[in-house]
Amino acid sequence: xxxxxxxxxxxxxxxxxxVAFLTTVGIQAFASGQGAPSGLTKVDxxxxxxxxxxxxxxxxxxxxxxxxxxxxxxxYGFTPNEVTIPEGATVHFKITSKxxxxxxxxxxxxxxxxxxxxxxxxxxxxxxxxxxFLILCNEYCGTGHHLMxxxxxxx
Ligand code: CUA
Numbered sequence: 001x002x003x004x005x006x007x008x009x010x011x012x013x014x015x016x017x018x019v020a021f022l023t024t025v026g027i028q029a030f031a032s033g034q035g036a037p038s039g040l041t042k043v044d045x046x047x048x049x050x051x052x053x054x055x056x057x058x059x060x061x062x063x064x065x066x067x068x069x070x071x072x073x074x075x076y077g078f079t080p081n082e083v084t085i086p087e088g089a090t091v092h093f094k095i096t097s098k099x100x101x102x103x104x105x106x107x108x109x110x111x112x113x114x115x116x117x118x119x120x121x122x123x124x125x126x127x128x129x130x131x132x133f134l135i136l137c138n139e140y141c142g143t144g145h146h147l148m149x150x151x152x153x154x155x
Contacts, residue, residue, distance in 0.1 A: 041120035048072055048098050059083055059091075066090045073115040074098040076144030078135060084153040090126040103139030106152060114139060127154045 048054045053070045057079050060068045069091050072079040085091060095104055097115040104121070105112045111125050127133075137148035 041122070042118055043096050043120055045096070045098055045117035048096060053094055054096060059085065062092070063090075066092075068092045068094060071095045071104075071150075072098060073102040073104065073137070073148075075100065075102075075142050076137075076148040078148070078150035081150040082153075083150070084155060085127060087130045087154055088126070088128060089154070090124065092124045093122060095121050100141050101139050102141050102148070103137045105136045105138045107134045107136060109133065112138070130154045 043051050043054065049072070053060075053068070054072055057070045057072050060070070062068050065086060065088055067085060067089055069083060069085075071093065073095060074097065093104070093111070093113075095113075095115045096119060097117045099117060101117070102115040103112075104115050106125070108131075109125055109127075111123055113121050113123055115121055131154055133152040133154065135150040135152055137145060141148065
């Protein structure tokens with residue numbers, strides 16, 4: 001079979017480019033540890049309530065006006081579903097889902113992440129102003145999706 005010379009050249013360019021991309025992605029993911037961050041901390045979705053920190057969900061003070069907020073998401077609710085924090089507090093959220101993928105959005109803030117079963121999803125936010133914040137599931141998760149919310153009071 002005759003393959004045109006230019007065709008060979010382009011095949012070679014395609015192959016070299018593919019190897020270069022895969023090498024770059026591989027080095028980033030494995031050697032430099034820049035893989036998807038949500039995959040770093042795992043939790044058995046069947047035993048969430050027995051596994052720290054989810055065996056003690058809620059707000060825990062870890063510093064001067066610094067807190068860890070542990071929340072479990074499931075169809076169709078948040079545990080706990082009412083939290084009060086002091087104004088100016090920095091909150092480290094640690095969340096997971098017991099069943100399907102849920103969303104975790106705090107309306108009026110930049111907090112917006114997914115809660116994926118098997119993973120601990122984390123983010124940090126400082127609440128500089130007092131007020132009532134609505135925590136919403138923004139990932140369609142079933143018939144009760146629109147009912148899935150929690151409240152965060154900053155005072
Ligand atoms: Cu949970 Cu939508």
